[in-house]
Amino acid sequence: MIPDLTPTQILTLTATVLTAVSLWLLLPRGGGRFARPIGVVLGLVALGLFVSRLSGLTNLGLGAEGLGAKIVFWVLAAITVVSAAGAVTMRSPVYCAIWFAMTLLGTAGLFLFQGAQFLGVATIVVYAGAILVTFLFVLMLAQSEGHAYYDRVSWEGLTSAAVGAVMIGVLTMVISDALAPTVPVDKADQAAAGEVVAKTAVVDPSTEEARAAEILSPQHMDHLGAQLFSKHLIAVEVAGTLLLVALVGAVAIAIQGKQMPKTAGGARHG
Amino acid sequence: MGELELLHGYLIIGALLFGIGLVGFLARRNMIVMFLAAEMMLQGISVSLVAWGRFHNDWGGQMLVIFILTVAACEAAIALALVLMLFHSSGRLDVAVWQHLRESNQLPFVDQELPEAEVEEPVWPELTPAGVEPEHSLDEVVHRGHV
Numbered sequence: 001m002i003p004d005l006t007p008t009q010i011l012t013l014t015a016t017v018l019t020a021v022s023l024w025l026l027l028p029r030g031g032g033r034f035a036r037p038i039g040v041v042l043g044l045v046a047l048g049l050f051v052s053r054l055s056g057l058t059n060l061g062l063g064a065e066g067l068g069a070k071i072v073f074w075v076l077a078a079i080t081v082v083s084a085a086g087a088v089t090m091r092s093p094v095y096c097a098i099w100f101a102m103t104l105l106g107t108a109g110l111f112l113f114q115g116a117q118f119l120g121v122a123t124i125v126v127y128a129g130a131i132l133v134t135f136l137f138v139l140m141l142a143q144s145e146g147h148a149y150y151d152r153v154s155w156e157g158l159t160s161a162a163v164g165a166v167m168i169g170v171l172t173m174v175i176s177d178a179l180a181p182t183v184p185v186d187k188a189d190q191a192a193a194g195e196v197v198a199k200t201a202v203v204d205p206s207t208e209e210a211r212a213a214e215i216l217s218p219q220h221m222d223h224l225g226a227q228l229f230s231k232h233l234i235a236v237e238v239a240g241t242l243l244l245v246a247l248v249g250a251v252a253i254a255i256q257g258k259q260m261p262k263t264a265g266g267a268r269h270g
Numbered sequence: 271m272g273e274l275e276l277l278h279g280y281l282i283i284g285a286l287l288f289g290i291g292l293v294g295f296l297a298r299r300n301m302i303v304m305f306l307a308a309e310m311m312l313q314g315i316s317v318s319l320v321a322w323g324r325f326h327n328d329w330g331g332q333m334l335v336i337f338i339l340t341v342a343a344c345e346a347a348i349a350l351a352l353v354l355m356l357f358h359s360s361g362r363l364d365v366a367v368w369q370h371l372r373e374s375n376q377l378p379f380v381d382q383e384l385p386e387a388e389v390e391e392p393v394w395p396e397l398t399p400a401g402v403e404p405e406h407s408l409d410e411v412v413h414r415g416h417v
Contacts, residue, residue, distance in 0.1 A: 023290075027297050050282060073279060081286050084310055088294030088303075093363075096303050100310065103287070107313050110280065114324045116332050119316075119339075126339050131309065131346040138350045139302055142357045150364035153381065154297040164293030171285035179278050215327050227329045228336065235333075239340040246344030250351040 009173070011049055016169030018046035023161035026089035027154045043085060050172055073113060080106030091151050097135050104128045115216045118224050273325055280321030287314030301353045301363050305346070312342055 005013070025039030083102035090096045104127045111120035154160070214223055228236060287310055294307030316335045323331020353363065360367045369379055 019289075023293050027293075047286075050286070073276070077279065077283050080283060081290070084287050084290045087310065088290050088298070088307055093300050093303050096306055100306050103310060103313065107287075107317060110283065110317055111320055114276075114280070114320050116320050116324075116335075119320060119332055119335055122336070122339055123316075126343055127309070127313075131343060134346060134350055135302055135306065138354060141354065142302075142363055148300070148362065148364070149381075150299040150362065150366065151303075153299065155299060157297055160293050160296035163296060164289045167292055168285055168289030171289070172282055175278065175281045175285065179274060179281075215324065215329065224329065224332065228333060231329075232333050235337060239337055242344055243340060246347050250347040253348065253351040253355055256355070 008176070011052070012169055012173050012176075015046045015049035015172075016165045018042050018049065019168055020158075020162045020165035022046055023085070023089070023164060024158045026085065027157040027161065028089070028091045028152050029154055029157050039089075047081060050168075069113075073110075076106050076109040076113060079103075080110060093139050093151060094136070097132055097139065101128050101132055104132070115220065117220045277321050277325045281318055284314040284316075284318035284321070287311070287317060289314075299364055299366060301356065301365055302350075304365065305349050305353070309342060309346070312338055 022039045022042035022045075025035045026043065080103055083099045083106060086099035087096050087103055090099060104123055108120040108123040108128075111117075111123060217223060291307045291310035291314060294310065295304050298304055298307065316338055319331040319335050319338075321331075323329065356368070357363055366379055366381070372378075
């Protein structure tokens with residue numbers, strides 16, 4: 001037995017192991033009939049364990065308004081994460097793309113919830129509207145019928161799932177530990193927590209409030225555009241150039257690909 | 271909902287998106303799904319950045335996400351052109367086709383056994399019969415099974 005494990009560490013460890021097993025069961029491979037339902041159940045349990053580390057869920061001592069905001073947040077979070085798991089584990093690439101669209105909608109909702117209106121809309125327009133449709137176009141061009149054999153197997157399913165789960169576990173633990181001291185757990189900790197909060201707030205409170213009002217102001221686009229085209233003007237120019245280069249590059253690659261002779265036996269089954 | 275709880279929740283969601291995308295990128299063999307998983311990792315980063323921007327009352331997070339969107343669009347354009355070119359020259363979207371690009375001291379990967387394709391029962395729409403049901407010709411019934 002490893003002696004020095006706090007309950008939260010054991011919790012995170014369990015959640016990590018459960019995530020790994022559930023992702024391994026969900027990933028496409030030649031498995032039994034019950035692998036996927038078990039994977040779904042284990043994944044939901046693991047998700048619940050990760051969520052239970054969040055303090056926001058447990059102290060519901062707020063008014064009806066705070067409760068509503070919490071419900072909206074948790075619904076958006078659940079949509080995002082569950083459909084992300086679906087996008088990664090579905091066998092058919094078209095289903096993957098559609099689940100990914102759900103993830104994007106959830107992310108856009110999360111951006112809106114944070115007051116980032118422009119990003120919420122831009123995510124839907126650019127990602128779901130342009131990038132995802134391009135993905136689907138390529139899928140239609142490349143894969144006309146049925147499921148291909150390489151959609152039914154995965155590389156080293158258990159190892160990949162374990163790597164991802166360890167990544168999630170470590171990130172969760174680090175984030176929770178880094179943010180934990182500032183969350184007052186009981187009254188004895190509140191003084192210490194107050195100190196930490198005071199330390200993090202380096203900026204003068206009055207300007208801090210003014211800036212908070214700015215980032216959540218109704219004239220969101222005004223402020224965002226002013227920032228983008230004053231402080232980040234050179235970056236905007238570079239990004240525009242990058243888009244142009246990518247456009248030319250994509251066209252060049254596509255044309256060159258067309259002129260290439262078809263090698264490899266010309267076996268064009270999907 | 272306190273600012274700190276909000277930040278905590280967003281960072282956890284970002285970590286989950288990143289980790290799940292990582293699993294997808296490592297495990298899947300379809301090149302298009304691999305790129306979808308890479309985009310998902312970018313989404314996880316974007317969620318974290320927006321949350322930090324809100325927490326620190328700074329526009330930097332949102333600015334960086336705007337540029338992430340730009341770069342993701344460029345990446346998708348070039349990646350899909352490359353995927354199409356690779357598909358034209360090999361006939362499939364499998365990354366294992368390109369394993370001859372590996373290091374010279376690595377063993378080649380051979381598929382041990384491929385799982386059987388799942389045969390799904392086709393689901394036909396149920397229509398309410400309007401009038402007398404005509405006699406079905408056997409040819410038509412057999413033909414519809416292959417649609």
